[in-house]
Amino acid sequence: MKKLAYLIYLDDKILLSKKDYHHWKEIQDEFFNQYKTNLEALSCEEIINFFTDDFKDESSWPFTKKQIINFFESEDMILYSY
Numbered sequence: 001m002k003k004l005a006y007l008i009y010l011d012d013k014i015l016l017s018k019k020d021y022h023h024w025k026e027i028q029d030e031f032f033n034q035y036k037t038n039l040e041a042l043s044c045e046e047i048i049n050f051f052t053d054d055f056k057d058e059s060s061w062p063f064t065k066k067q068i069i070n071f072f073e074s075e076d077m078i079l080y081s082y
Helices: 024-030 044-055 065-073
Strands: 006-010 014-017 035-038 078-080
Touching: 024 035, 044 065, 065 078
Parallel strands: none
Antiparallel strands: 006 014, 006 035, 014 078
């Protein structure tokens, strides 16, 4: 099974979550006081492609490519940008 993560936008940060949400409202409820929006669950490659297309230069990404790859290879459930 391919690992997927949600890209979640909050007031002051962006996070990746491997939690299995069934509806975006579950994400909104979990981060109710900070939630802005989220993208559907994406693979590691899809997230990297999204940042490449959206931000171009990796120095502008909220996470480095290495952080994203390491996150997908780890048992961690959430990765926060700061």
